[in-house]
Amino acid sequence: MDRAWMREQLEAFDNLAARYRQSTRPGDFSGDAQLGDQLYKAEPTIKQILKKLDPALAESVDVGKVAGAATARRQVQRALGILENMDEWAKHLEPDAPVLSADQLHPWVWEPAAPLWAAEAWQDAVLSAARVVNRRLQHLIDRHDIGESELLLQTFDLKEPAPGKPRLRFPGDRSTPTWRAQQEGAKFFGAGIFLAIRNVAAHEEAVAWTEHEALEQLASLSVLCRWIASCDVERVTQ
Structure with a gap:
């Protein structure tokens, strides 16, 4: 999460809501119309930010209701408090465990998945990533006659390359059981991903x-x- 951007959006909304409240007159809950329009425009973004920090915060934010701006300010202040203390919470309250950063995944995976992930479409994100990986591999070895699991089974196969059938080969001593295990493992792991995911x-x-399970798939x-x-791509030499 971009905490600096989130804080900037929340503080701007809080300032706007304060100005709107100041523009109201006694007995009249409507304030400056232009400020009200700006609040309505900013509200969807603020709700998305609040949902990320604490879903309960976003539920009561509705600037269209009486005293809506005041309620929104209270929730925004709570959100700013969460942002201010998140680093301390992570340091003192979270278990000591490594964190997987999605934006550090291989570009073939994260680039197609990212926009769908932002929309919380986990299944579509995984599917989009898998399709791109398949297309990238087809292009890499110039094979468009097969794809997905069959492509992985043939590409990592221990058989020698054949005309129109290049192979991917890990570096290392090919006479060792470890090298063969790596080739066979990648072959069936890759095929399994397309079959089971x-x-x-x-x-x-x-x-x-x-969300976390989908991240594991990615x-x-x-x-x-x-x-x-x-790996190196090996082709039949003429």
């Missing part, structure tokens, strides 16, 4: 993935992409 995301109307795709990036 991509196909489910594509063919189920609604997958009951939580991380699996990212691991595969890192492996692909580390």
Whole structure:
């Protein structure tokens, strides 16, 4: 989250709401019309920010109701308090565990997923990422006759390259069991991702993935992409 931007938006809204309240007259709950329009325009963004910090904060924000600006100011002040103390909470209250940053996933995965993720469309984000990984791999080895699980099975196969059938090869000593295990592991791991993740995301109307579970699916795709990036493409030489 961009905390600086969130704080800027909240403080601007709080200032605007304060000015609107000051413009109201005794017995008349309507204030300056121009300020009211600005409040309405800013309200959706403020609600999204409040939801990220504490979903309960956004529920009572409605500038169209009587005293709505005052209520919104109270919730915004609470949100600013949360932002101010988040670093301290993370330091003193969160368990000591590593955090997976989505924007550090492989670009083939996060770039297509990011806009859908922002819309909280977890399933669509995973599906979009899987489709892009498939297209990228097809382009990398110049194979558009097959795709997805079959593409991974053939691309990492231990067989020698054949005409029209390049292979991906990890670096290292190919005579060792470890190298063979890596090739075979990537082969079946990649195929499994498309069978058990991509196909489910594509063919189920609604997958009951939580946000974190969907992030784990993206991380699996990212691991595969890192492996692909580390490999050499081998083709039949003329």
